[in-house]
Amino acid sequence: MSYTPTNDPIDQGLFDITRTLLQQTDLCALAQALTQHVRQINLADSVHILLWQSESRRVYLYCTDDQGCDIRYEDEPMLANGPFRRMLSRPDVLHCTAATFQETWPQLAALDRYPSFAHYCLTPIAADGRILGGCEFLRTRDVPWTDTDFSRLQTLTQAAGLAVEQIQARLHNSDNYDLLWRERNDFRLLVAITNAVLSKLDLDELVMEVSREIQRNFGIDSISMVLRSDRKGKLIVYSTHYLDKDAPLHDQSEVDEKGTLSEKVMRNKQMLMLNLHHRDQHAPYERMLFDMWGEQDQTLCLFPLMFRDRVLGTLKLAQCKAQVFTPTNLKLLNQIAERVAIAVDNALSYREISHLKERLIDENLALTEQINNVATDFGEIIGRSSAMMTVMKQVEMVAQSNSTVLILGETGTGKELIARAIHNLSGRSDRRMVKMNCAAMPAGLLESDLFGHERGAFTGASAQRIGRFELADKSTLFLDEVGDMPIELQPKLLRVLQEQEFERLGSNRIIHTDVRLIAATNRDLTKMVADREFRSDLYYRLNVFPIYLPPLRERPEDIPLLVKSFTFKIAHRLGRNIDSIPADTLRQLSRMEWPGNVRELENVIERAVLLTRGNVLQLSMPDIDFQRASSAAPEAPVSDIREGEEEYQHILRVLKETNGVIAGPRGAAQRLGLKRTTLLSRMKRLGIDKNVLS
Known part of the structure; x- marks a missing residue:
């Protein structure tokens, strides 16, 4: 319903009160504004706003006392069984005297919200053909309302109905906005934590990242991840304590699984939250919390880490202030635990694969010696890159x-x-x-x-x-x-x-x-x-x-396999017993460029086998760097090679000076500033045979 002001004082007053009612922020303020208005026009002495919840079939009352303090009667069963119940069956104005009211609804009349009055009137608030609530008008003077008065009360109720709809819509939108805002922030947090933890394949790095994210977003100061150990009946506890936010304390320990809270959570597959008091008897981990935080009572919360119906461990959170473990935060932390479980499974799988890979490399040491005799389609090719x-x-x-x-x-x-x-x-x-x-x-x-x-x-x-x-x-x-x-x-x-x-x-x-x-x-x-x-x-x-x-520098991951293969093959050929290669040697060899590729690597290993004393390969990296530096800086060519007969004579003279030696630091190719293959190609083109020089 809309109101347009006219020159009629009554219409003007109705417009003003409607505008006033629409400006109210809640139902108690609306009831107070109506009360003030009806008192000014001697229509009534107090007003109550009733709201009807059809789903729960309950009535809620909103008003103010004489000092202007808000009064809310929410979820009062007697309200639903009072005059409002009769109005639901016949949605019309209901009015009666105080005596009738007390006789019909004695329990309601005994409430302090219904002081002594002479006449009572209830008008329905309706919208779209359904009852939203009603307005209760109480008159202290023993003067009945006239038909004109009832008409004015209904008009005021219609204006109040507009205000009620607006207030409810505003509250509903506000609640929805708050809900969406919280859901958006929770979603962003889950995405951030998911990205952070799933990028960590090392278990220690994963534990630190999980602790960092939980502490930063929830302020929880003791975070632990409890996982099953390789030893039966044992648990590994990875703990981080933020006594100092800039320098957290990291701890790792192994404990017996039996009788622990983690065992209970892993068995039941459900979250567990409990309060710990320093005077009670506790397991070593819980006792440590009191020692660390100065005997302060702790709230402990454990979440199962489950992935594909498999329990991997628990996420254990402890905090001196229990306020952090609100229902909303617990729900969010449980979702975080689900994502952490995926990351833990990835990290455990990665660790297992790494162990298997190392085992395969070790087994390859024993098999490399026989690789040429194995009936394999790829023969001597070594490489898994x-x-x-x-x-x-x-x-x-x-x-x-x-x-x-x-x-x-x-x-x-x-x-x-x-x-x-x-x-x-x-x-x-x-x-x-x-x-x-x-x-x-x-x-x-x-x-x-x-x-x-x-x-x-x-x-x-x-x-x-x-x-x-x-x-x-x-x-x-x-x-x-x-x-x-x-x-x-x-x-x-x-x-x-x-x-x-x-x-x-x-x-x-x-x-x-x-x-x-x-x-x-x-x-x-x-x-x-x-x-x-x-x-x-x-x-x-x-x-x-x-x-x-590909050249060897483009597949460095194959270098350890090649080094081990060459070492044992050459050692066997030379009658040496070498059964170990230092890991640091493998890492250094893997970082080198190897311009001579596999052939150069094999030559380096052969020299190392010859110089090794004992059963551990000894490799002198400075010697390798010196040799490669020398080969990378050949002598300058004696003179430019010219075309035709002069080129023939020039190459022939250099070959005679080097006694027919083509390759090597003193060979003809280096003196001429050419590659060995380039010199051989030119010798073929010019018909020069180095074998006839001697």
Whole structure:
């Protein structure tokens, strides 16, 4: 109902009182405003507001006393059995004299809220066709109300009804807002704690993080996590006490499970809260709380840590002030305990996996010596890193096909081992794999070695020779360092790959062969193609299924396995008895870059085995750093290498000065400022054979 002020004094007064009533903040204030108004207009002497709760079928009374103090009669059964009950059956104005009121409702009349009065009137407050409550008007003067008076009382009741609806809506919205605000904050706290604890896989770190979050958000000063020990019948108690907020005291102890409060909670799978008094008899943990907090009484609360119907332990909280353990906080702490249980399960699983991993590594020590004799598809390949697992999956994927495989990787990464694994997993494994290093073969002899030659095909060809492609018929041919193959020989290799046929040197007879080719290189073939040092058509034919073999620095987790394998293999070969490797040595080796990859690592281990006295591997890290620093700073080249004949003469002179030694700190490659493989490639291109220098 809305009211619009007019020039009529009555209407103006009704508008003013309606506005006044709508400004009241609660029902007691509304009853007081109505009382003041009806007294001013001599309509009544006091007013009560009644509210009806249909769900519980109870009536609540709101009013003020003569001093203006609020009076609330909530949940009074006699109110529901008084005049309001009759009005529910007939929602109309109910009025009577004091005598009738006392006779009909004597218990209600005896209440101090109904002082001596002459006339009583109850008008209904209704909205949307239902009764919300009513207004009780009491008149002290023994003058009955007229019809006009009843009309005015009903009008005032309608205005009061608007105010009642507004007050209830405001309270309802306020309650909902408070509830939503609390739920939002609780949700944020749960998310924050969940993120904090689930990120901790180490059990000690998890305990500290749980204690820190609970103390910060609830002010609880003693937090313990009780978990079952590996020893039967024992519990491990991880405790944190915030005697000093900046320097909490951490404690870990093992106690008997039998008879403890944690045992009771784990058995019943329910929360337990109790008050502890320092004069009572207590278990050692509870006694310690009194000693720590100056004999103050404690409130102890224990929550079961359950995950998938499995009890992992308890979360034990102790506080001198019991006010922190309110029903709302207990509900929230129980939800936190559920999330902590998940984190504990993760941490325990992680610890178990770590123990199993260490056990597998230890077992691997004994098995490494026999690894070459084990009937395994991957032979000597050692590695459990994700990078190596990817390589092994690729090997399994391509092995059963006859597709050409190109293995890419730096020198010393074990490309030959991968080629051997592909062959062993293929249908050609019953025949021997044939291998050839293109960089180690002089250019003039490479073609003969690959395709064979007839007697008299060239000077020195005194007998017929079968080439590698013939030897590899129905098997696998592994071409290592294929990037160093002379460009003039590449078309013939391409033809074999495409047509599966070739001709021996000095013969025009076509030989058919069934060869599966696996090639490997440490060079960037795409750059070589761009520089016209490698044929693009051959590159695309080789690059059917590329496998990239990661360098050792990209899989440091495999270094401990390799170190242990090399140590026991080399020790066995040299007749040494080495059964232990210091953990610090493994960590230091794992942090090194290893530019020479697995080959360099094996050489370092071999030197360490030779220098070891006793059964514990002794590794001198300064010696390794010195050797690697020396190899990383080669001597400057004697002079620039020029093209044509001058280059030929220059390389030949340096080779003579080094007595044909190519690699090493005093070799020709270092003096020329070239890689060993680059020098060999140029020697092949220029037709220089170091073996004829002596």
